[in-house]
Amino acid sequence: MSVMNQYEDHFLPAYSNYPQGRYVSILLVRRVESEAIFRTEGSGEPLSKEFVHAGLADDTVIQRVVISKRKQTAVERRTGRQLLRANDLLFKKDAKSEVCSLNRNNPCEKCMDCMIYGYAAGGGGAQKSRVVTDDAFSLHGAGAVTDLKQFNALFDNSTMRDPETGKASTSIGTDEYVKPESIFLDIETLRDVTADEFRYILGNILRSTRYGAISSRIGKVKNIVAGIVFSDCELFSNLELTQSVYDLLREGEPEPDFPLAADTVVTAVNAATETLAEQVVGQLTIVPSADLHALISEIGAFYRDGVAVTEMLENTSKIYGAQG
Template structure:
């Protein structure tokens, strides 16, 4: 079943292959914080000491958004949709507890169940870094837990339920490239829909962590492209030259998106791979067609059913069959 007219079918497989076949799809996203999210480990915000740019060699500390902080919310978005429309064995899936081994989530994002088998992820996500310095991208909040009547004291005693926590500031930008390997058309749409729909990342996702994903390009290639860090450093160099980095003022989103476009076009021209780029205006027609599919319930269900059909066929051929043979 075909869904797209704006992208040549040659970039997709007719079925999910068992071996790497050299078809890479790179989603170029700028993740924009819209509240005060927490990307942390052991109670502290994740960060890394790196050079500011490719040309600007001064060291700075950047906020880091680890790969699991990005991929986990996106795959949960897809699982939610599969359960909503009761597609496949999605009801059996319980993240980090039990996997069906047959759904698009399991086959595309991968799973590991100890002796119960595993599947390598076809979605490659690497750590993303803030464009701006850590000191200009976070704020320390004092948190409390008041009693029922709204104060911190009761019967003359003051509660000790007060804590401090660093939070990432709104309008902090994390350039991130998500790579999908050897996809069918339905698999491509499934992953893209998850990226565009996901709105919360990091800890305490029910109360904070609002993040918007701005897709600025899609690159079809026969190999991997530039890293998140190098793209971020190139963006920093461009914005610094244009006097667009003026802490403590937040970055202007239009400036960031323009710099992201310019940076990736310059960096991709240095890559030793064959590639077809849909960036900027070339992306608009694709996004309009994708929107017409994912915002229409009937079309969306057809997409999810097709993605599940392909994943089930792959599982029956390469996972479940192998599991049965090992158990004999």
């Protein structure tokens, strides 16, 4: 029996626009795998940072690097939309409209992307996103995970040559970057999704790798699913999780080691989840790690089967009443 079937009670049997109070929280360890800049390079803007408490155990305050929630879901939406486009499942709102696109703000209001991640249409229509996330904080303090580097400014065509004149770029800027093996913790909360919508969202997370500035190749990130929790309410915040994990990993030292092995962080996320879950007022089902590993393999195998993926996308696109 597939792992997804074992947990089918936690998914909606059919799409519904009315809140049903079924939440799926995906706990993510986002591990930076190359030097990363989470905004436009060469702009001279500093990285986004916030002063927050280091952990939950004492009053020490540190500065953490922040990745905005918008940046995170925008990347995953694009990954999903590529798949929808390849399967001809992005639609037109009406005969006069262009095909649904994120950049031009012309949502079709009936594709999986519009219906899952939400849209706000100029004409007043709106669908709230059923994938809710928050800003993600670096596990370590900004001092441990950032450095400065000189960059040649890139042109729009992502090269160092001006596409019109062919001349090489001479402008050099200093940019602050996030070091490889920096860790960001993030919880994506899915509200009232069907099993296939869950497959789509989780696939988008696992298949997204570039979170940096759009015009560069800087910013490779690996998303590791550390845990999945089903519940009838929202869990704790990204910041609480980050602080709790920080306390577990510093083991009496002022700061945890840097860099840390991904497995060490995942183990700490699981321990922190158990502790923080005790304060959540609601019914929680924490997926055991053996089931989680089996589920991730199942999703991997599913995405390697192009026919099954197309069939799932076509069937799901119909549940919203979409007609291409």
